[in-house]
Amino acid sequence: MKQYIAALMLACCVGVCGQEKKQVTFVPPFDFPLTLSGNFGEIRSNHFHGGLDFKTGGVIGKPVRALADGYISRIRVTNGSGYVLDVCYHNGYSTVNRHLSGFISPIAERVEKLQYENENWEVEIIPEPDEYPVKGGQQIAWSGNTGYSFGPHLHLDVFETESGDYIDPMPFFKSKIKDTRAPKADGIMFFPQPGKGVVDGKQQTQTILPNAESPVEAWGVIGTGIKAYDYMDGASNHYGVYSVVLTVDGNEVFRSTVDRFSQEENRMINSWTCGQYMKSFIEPGNTLRLLKASNGNRGLVTIDEERDYQFLYTLKDAFGNTSKYGFTVRGRKQPVEPLSHREKYFFAWDKTNYLQEPGLSLVVPKGMLYDDVPLNYQVKADSGAVAFTYQINDKPVSLHAGCEIRIGLRRRPVADTTKYYVARVTPKGRKYSVGGKYEDGYMKTSVRELGTYTVAVDTIPPEIIPVNKNHWGRNGKIVYRLKDEGAGIASYRGMIDGKYALFGRPNIVKSYWECKLDSKHMKKGGKHTVEFTVTDNCGNETVSRETFVW
CATH class of the missing domain: 2.60.220.30 (Chondroitinase Ac; Chain A, domain 3)
Structure with missing residues (x-):
């Protein structure tokens, strides 16, 4: 990914990087009202959610539009993101459109030709800048539900071409989205620092409800964190929180602003979060730029006086909707066990x-x-x-x-x-x-x-399970489920009547492999033999042979 972004920086948008980014406007990706199922920077496993997820009314096949003038810079079919289209715009930004159901002509034909030439479902094409120019508002693809996707939607990443950073696309579409709902907190977590702090007599993490009326007793060096989500009008989804500010006795000690990150910073989410809790302090090896500590101690708070300390969280979304949550930490001398380790x-x-x-x-x-x-x-x-x-x-x-x-x-x-x-x-x-x-x-x-x-x-070969075999001909597609309890599936290959057949994994959440029957590649009308071979990561192989009529 980093190499690709670097190449993109050299290849596209030359001479525009110095333009004022605030002047840039984008056409919405759809011509219908925009609602979101996911926003920028949400907490995901080992990474931040890199863009916006636009709902498509529970269906696939909605025309996806170019956001401005530019050109298509990369075309891919992958297991993880399905059909993917990258666009480089002349205004200093680039986008990645993921989970598409397909490409428009002539890209669709070019992709299929390459899949058969390579005998592989997963392919990549990097066109020349003059091959596929686009204008703002022009259709570039069809929305879908491919790859690691739990429902029909468009995932849109926006990159600043000059730096290669993921940036929050929300400012480009705020005027098209209604949001009057403020973020809400679900819990506060305390992090007594090992060998340095204690909370309510314990040195383990502890949680309280937001706006808890009873003080929490602590001594020494502690950190806090908050579990919170944002909400939007007209949607039941919850989203990541754009801004979190922690003050103690009226003085700011920590601030997070989820507006940009680099690919190199992505896994640092594991340092900032504990489950769904966002820490309000910065671990020493964490260089995430979206985190700022202003108290000289990485956001950690030293409780060293026997008095009440007033903690206040201020949560804000990208639209400025704000909520506040306060709680009291009562300083009380307690023994702090030194850190013992080998x-x-x-x-x-x-x-x-x-x-x-x-x-x-x-x-x-x-x-x-x-x-x-x-x-x-x-x-x-x-x-x-x-x-x-x-x-x-x-x-x-x-x-x-x-x-x-x-x-x-x-x-x-x-x-x-x-x-x-x-x-x-x-x-x-x-x-x-x-x-x-x-x-x-x-x-x-x-x-x-x-x-x-x-x-x-692992000496056990994978298991190949035909799905609705009697309906293959009627449905126009061959479908298998694969199972492997050991090292995992490494590769697969299909043949129909002795010729390569294009099998793919259109949606990896559903975990099935399919081949759509196409008269361009096999003769319709009669009995056919399909041979499907699957190999796991330890070299164990299974071959399935079935016949069907189509």
Whole structure:
């Protein structure tokens, strides 16, 4: 993504980056009233929601329009975002339109031709700037529900071309959207700092309801966080909050303004949030620009006087609708237990950390942690297991990027080393593959959280399940469901009457694979044989052969 944005910066919008951005106007992506199912910067798993989700009335196939004059700069079909169209505008901005149902001619034909040439559902085309020019208001695609999508909508990302930053598209469409509803808070969380603070006699995180009347007793260094959502007129959805300001005794200590972020900053959401709570302090390794602390202590508050401290949250949305939530922290001297940890198992945020144990090695380079982590390290031995299970930490800690882990094999029940994979183990004991390759008695892979890991074996081929086989001909499409309990599905390939057939995964939430029957690629009228081959990440393969009439 970063390389693509950098190339886009060189290729498009030359000479316009210095223009005043406030003068830019956009045509709405649709010609009907705009309502949103998601806004910019909402808290998602490991990332911010990068744009706006426009509702399309519960249907697919609405014409999607260009927002201004520019050109189509990238065309893709992907599993995650479905049909995707990128547009570079001459005004210094670029957009990505995701989850489309299809492209317009001649792009649609070009994409299908490439899919058959590459024999792959997922394709990418980067046209020359003069190939597909667009004018503001011109149709460029059809809205859809493809990729990782829970219902028909258009996801629109807006980038500032010069910097490559995701920016909040809301200012461009505020005049077309009605919003008179202020954000609402659902809870306040306290974060007593390890070895430095205590809240109500405890050093664990605690929650209270907003506007709680009873004071919370605390001593030492604490942080707070808030769980809150925004709401809009005419929609039952809830959204992310644009601005959060925390004051203590009338003095601002922290502010978040969710208006832009870079791809490099995306995973820092794991440092800023705890579940759906937004922290009102900044961990030392977190450089998210949308967070500002103004009290000289990263937004942390020192309770060192036996008196009442007045905390006040002010929440604001992009339309200026505002709500306030206050609560009292009563300073009361309480014992603060010093942080006890084993030096060997202490990871510092500002240096490279190594964990070397029998059968395990992990390297966490500087810049991968947002804060210090005293590891709760344990080894769980099972005499019959392929490898020990290594609990690096009892609570998963997100890393900023992948870090190399090596786990030694204690026994090899299967001679073929391609059948082994590194598995993340959940608190309930379920295993999920994180990949890996065998090397000198170890399985090596990259992990993005400090959690619990082991090595597992997968010799079981995937399962191929035909869906409504008797209706394939009548419905004009072949549909399969695939299951793999081990390393996960790596690839698939379909053939009809000995020729390549274009199977894809149009919506990965629904988890089915389909091929639409097309007389351009097979003769209609008669009996046909379909062969579908699926391979998992450990090389186990299943082949299904079925016949149907179409």
